[in-house]
Amino acid sequence: MMHVFECFVTWILLAVPVTGLFQSPSSKPSSHPDGGLRSECLWNIMRLTLDEALAVGSQLEIAVINGTEIIPLSPTLAAQCGYSMDSDPWGNTKVFVSLLGCYVDNQADETFNLGLRFQMYGDGLSKKIQHDVTETCSYSRWASREILCDRNYMEVSTLMVTPEVPVTMDGQKVQETWQDAIPDAVAPNSIWKMTFHTPDSKVMVLKDAHRAGYGAMTTPTRLVLRSPYNMPETYAEEVAGVPMEVFSVSTYYKQVRRLAIIVSAAACPTGGLVFTDEVITWYVPRRIPPLISSAFKILETHMGIDGQRLDKTMMAIRRYKLSITESHVVIELPVGSPDGYYKSHAPDYSYHITYTVEPMLELLWRAEDTRADTRYKVLFPITTPLMPRPPHVTESIVPEQKVFNVLLGTFLHDVSLLNITFTTGVLTVTECNARGFDFQEHRFANSSKTFSLQVPFSDEVVLKHNPNPLTTVYFLPLVFGLLILPEQIPFPHPAELEASLEDVVLPTTTGFCDQDNFYISVKYGSQGDNFQIMMLHAGSWRELDTELYSLTDNNTHVSIVVPYTAPDTVFETVQSDSIRARVDLLLLETPNMWQLNDLSLACYFPLTMTECYPNGTVTALAVKVESVRNLNPKYLTLSDQSCKPVFSNDRFAFFSFNLNSCGTTRTFFDNVMAYENEISMHHSMGKHQSRKGLINPDYRHTVSCYYLVNDTETMAFRTRPRNSDPKADPGVGQLVVQMRLAQEVSYDLFYQTEDYPVVKYLQQPLYFEVELMWSTDPRIALVLENCWATLHEDRTTLPSWDLIVKRCENLDDRYIVFHPVVADARIHIPAHVKRFSVKMFTFTTDETVLKEQIFVHCDADLCDTTKPDGICSGQCASPLWNAKPLKPTGSRRGMFISQPPPH
Structure with a gap:
């Protein structure tokens, strides 16, 4: 009869909802025809596999079927009774059971029957789903001592011997009447008490040991002891540089007509790992003093994965290495082997990955003094330290397309892109595609993935600025919102994309003239009306006065009409019947003060400079030209300096006089009578010097009138004295x-x-x-x-x-x-x-x-x-x-x- 300490706490596995998109690098066994469950006998352990498809989106509860009794397994009861479980983040679950565990039907230590019940329930299930699994394993090649190191417990089983062993208690030899000292309730082959060596001694009876969490029982031929890790009665010891946990017990049990004592010990490695980016190296001591006290010989060495032995061919395919040195047994596993899986993490929002694999080491050695065999099996799950894998942003730009092409990666299969934050707000992946941003997810044969995104330069999320008149710098700051599944762990990754293109089309200017005006057209460039129109006035640039000139804007062109007499024009030269005027225009980008384009347009305009009337009256116009910029027309005079302009401003002086006045000269030649006068500036007029102290420039403008003389008449006249001076009669009229x-x-x-x-x-x-x-x-x-x-x-x-x-x-x-x-x-x-x-x-x-x-x-x-x-x-x-x-x-x-x- 087996003696166990029963506990009714449920052992629950949380299986987070996943989909087929997120497969680990090493594919787990496929679903079993009867529901994705599979059981296997692996020497002294049994392995049951539950496929993720069975547990997806649900919680899992495991119980032991013990005849008509259903006993839920809690983590404490599992470690005490020889059960362990491994589950990856996607719900692939493996349950390992020692053939000498609790609730295993043991037939003469050769045949072992086990029943387990898997129950799934959760929000995604309409009702609780139940799967019962039974398995029978046969195993009879027991060594004298078998040590099993699993993830949550240490187990040692020892073959019970029948020879009588002298027993001493408190230093005195026990007599034949020793049975009187043992409680009657203790049946043959039953454990009486246990002494734990820590290395100090601590004695417990069987009931107390069970209450403390230890497993202890006898089978038809073996004494089985089991301890979870980190118990008060276990201790740590370093062997050949490898940390180990030791469980050492002397067990007193009753045999027919005698009291027997078995000293049992188990030592399991808790470290010994060396990591590089490519290889995991696992060191196990070749000689373990708590287990070996004399010379020994290793008879067998085996390496496996998930409790399953691998032959040399499979090891070579997987590039696994098993070697023995003077002090260690060494296993080397390449990082990324298909027997393990990668997992994403984001500590402090920084992307990292780990790799998990569960190697197995199995040794069989024989002590040379006692000839006793020991089978030593270690199931050792390994997860690498966090390995930083900062995502890389790769951008490629085709200038003709004006599109940001960005590639983000590489990520593991369990990373999803949830959204992207732009300067204008957050967009989901669906919203990005709806807006015209081409977002795609790219998957590769090794289950890794990348994300690509295309954003046109013209979208408002792209910032722009011009470092010079011809170049545009496009800037796209964004934050990728990533999510690790199935844990739903978010982490961001910022990126800043920049492209510089010489794509600016500058505005252009054209112009023509008619008899009165300049007509100027400014065609907008690629950046619209990002400029000011400047006019050259009195030698300096000033902004175009829109109230002085006629402007028309149709969003592609602006047209300007400038009279040739406008203040912003300059006169270059004058002729008898025309004047050459010029307008200078500049397109200025502010606030950078870049000169985008300019125009200097000069034309001849009809203008009568001198008019000679038959009555001898002459009108003359003097014009201030560009070459005499400092001239003040109002100081101009005719040859007679008392003859001044009848009208003047800063650009013109208008004279009206009679040919018989103002110093006009007359010359006859052929049949023409020529009158000449000169408009000039006289330097003697010191009081009219420029207010800025500038010397008045030389200015001379000849006024000429020509009259045709058809004939010459001789007239005779006589004079007689006047009686009085002539008087003018006053006239009355209206003007x-x-x-x-x-x-x-x-x-x-x-x-x-x-x-x-x-x-x-x-x-x-x-x-x-x-x-x-x-x-x-x-x-x-x-x-x-x-x-x-x-x-x-x-x-x-x-x-x-x-x-x-x-x-x-x-x-x-x-x-x-x-x-x-x-x-x-x-x-x-x-x-x-x-x-x-x-x-x-x-x-x-x-x-x-x-x-x-x-x-x-x-x-x-x-x-x-x-x-x-x-x-x-x-x-x-x-x-x-x-x-x-x-x-x-x-x-x-x-x-x-x-x-x-x-x-």
Whole structure:
């Protein structure tokens, strides 16, 4: 009868849900026809294999069938009774049972019967699934002593001898009446007590030993003792540099008519491993002193995997090596052998792998003094230390495709990619493919895998910047969200992808001219309107004033119309009937201040420089050209320095004079009468030197008029004295002056009476023109004396705001601009016209904006150009730099005009 210590704690294996995608490198046995269970007899142990397909997604409970009794196996009871279990992370399970274990039906130590019940249950199962397995093994080649080292226990069985052994207790010889000292309950071949050597002695009776977790029983011919590891009565010892755990016991058991004692010992290795990246080397001491006290001879050596012996052919195929040195038995196993499996780990979110394999070493030796045989078997599961395998990111770029091609790997079969974090957020694998990112998983014959991803440069998750005008750097930061199965352990892997391409198409500029304007077209490049248009003005670049010029933008081109008289143009040369003007344009990228492109466009425009009238009047236009950049036209004079321009600005000077004045010379040749005068700058005019101290440049412009002389007449006349000097009778008449609002700076189109009131936005320019109507007298010049704005049509109402004060711009209003007037088909005498512009404004009262109409009024003076002193010195001839603006409060001198209201 077997004596065991029963425990009713369930021994449970957790099998995490897996799929066929995650097979380990070494394939486990395939499912058995009756449910994926298989049993095998391996000498003195029995192995039962449960395929993962049977346990997937469930929890597993194992129990022993002992006749009609079902006894659940707990980890404690398993170690005490000779059961062990190994399960990989995917549910492949192996159960090892010692043939001398508890609940094994032992027939004369030759035939052994065992029944086990496997029960699976879990959320994925509608009901509990049960599989009963029975196995019969035959084994009779027992050695005198057999030692079994399994993963959770040490076992030693010894052949019981029948010769009488003298027994001493407490130093005294036991007499024939020793039976009186042994309890009656102890039957023959039953264990009485046990002395544990730690190496100190500790005595326990059988019942106490069972309670302490030890296994002890007798079979028909053998004494079987079993101890879990790390028990109080076991001890550690280092043998030949290998750490071992030792279990040593003297057992007292009763035989017929005598008391027998057997000293048993088991010593199992707990270390002795050396790891490299390619090989696992396992050292086991060749001589183990706790087990061997005299000379011995090794009779057999066997190596195996998972308890199964391997022959030399299979060892060679697997590249396993078994050798014996003077001090060790050495087994070498290549890392990655198909009998083991790899597993992924992520300590501190860093990818590592391990390799697990379970070799077996079996030795048979014979002691030379007693001739007793010992069979020594060790089942030794080995897992390598964590091996770092940082994933590699490989990127390849085809410039023509403009796509990031990234390959991430290599990973084991148990790693899955869950999601990818971009700068804009997190996308699952499914969402990546739906967005157009081509994500794929690639598997290889060795069960490893990689992941590939394609992201186009044009997607918003890709960041871009330009280190220079022609190059674009594309930058893709991302984090791969990886998952280790079946444990569901997440770990990230960041990556930064970068590509540099010279793929920038710069904007281009083209232009042409007509008789009045430059027409410039800017075609956008690949980066759209990422630039500012700059115009060259007075030798320096400034941003294009969109209020001065007509701009049209259609998202691919921007078109600009620039009048040739615009402030941003320069005059290169002049001829008698034309002027050559140039506009310089620059495309500037900010904030890097890169010059993307430029354009210098020069054209000839029709312009009459000199007009000679039959009545002897001459008008001449002097132009400031680029070569005399520092010229101030208002200081130009005719040959007679008292003859000054009737109108001037910073670019033009307009002269009107009679051929019999201003130092004009006359020359006759053939039938032509030629009149000449010269417009020039006289250096003697020191008081008119430039305010910056620059010397006035040399400037000479000859004005010539040619008259055909058809005939020469001789006239005779006589004189007689006058009685009195001639007197002029005063005449009475009306001169009409009108003020109009132009639609644009060209002053070609004007608002009509029915257009008023005109609606304008704040800061939008208003272009005014004041003209003396129906006069052909070149001696009359129009001068604007004062201009102001009111809220009412009555010019005397308040509040009012001064625009022009004493012929000059209001110094408190920087938005008043005078515009030059040149002769054209409509305007024959420029001195009869004045033009100015002001940006739209509104009145405020107590910081409240008055949204009402605005009326503009002007006082105009008409003067005699032959008398250039006084008001005919020109518009703003003597600016009052420190004068305060005037407010109109009463009547004004001269003519006045009013403009209908803009609002």
